[in-house]
Amino acid sequence: MTEALPRSAIEPRNPLLNASRSSNLPHVPGIRVGDYIFLSGMAPIDPRTGERNHGPIAEQVRTTLSNMQHMLESAGSSLERVVRVHVVLADISQMADMDRVYREFFPVDPPARTAWSMQLRFGNGCEIECVALAG
């Protein structure tokens, strides 16, 4: 009865933002399946250089969310179509700084969100993942 849903990897238009490929990591930036897009945890990568941006947390969050916007738009979706976000910080005391930038990206009808803190790789100050509706 059920046909297999088409499942395809998402490619950012800017190849420098394909962090898993440039770091040879065993994952893709995201998967589209049926009506949904599942993005991998995204780190603050400078879209001009592909290097990690380890500036102040506000800047790291802005870079990460702006890259997330790019990733979703590359897949024909957008920030307005995001339904769930996970925000992970390396330092819980930076929650208020993160929130200040976060709300600029989701000013109205924001997605469901959970935010917490735990150890992150590569000295990143934040990692953000989401589920969005396709197109």
Add this chain to the structure above:
Amino acid sequence: MSAAREIIPPPGPTPNGERSAGHLASMAVRGGDFLFVSGLAAVDLQSGERIRGTTASETRHILTNLKQLLEAAGSSLDKVVKVNVLLHSMLEAPNMNEVYARFFPDSPPARTVCGACLPHGVKVIIECTALR
């Protein structure tokens, strides 16, 4: 054709016509056939005040609110497919489990429990994805 996205208003008093502008997160969002519920901390849904308690009592408050929230959205606890529980200390997992099990007596959903640093001195955060 693309799936519909709808903000689910939180149960309890909401000022007339208030949109979720200025809020950091919606308590729940429907996307297609699923409801995505934000990580909930123990709050009084009437006043919005934080309730500070033990891991067990915060778990009970959260799951009571979650039940109400899901039912107000036309779903229910038995339609939950996945739960993520964040605890301020994994040593508290048995205390959370004891309360948790009472809310999901039969065929409980998939679940992950993780110890993490939580904001504002919160002891427990629970989020879920449910069928609408």
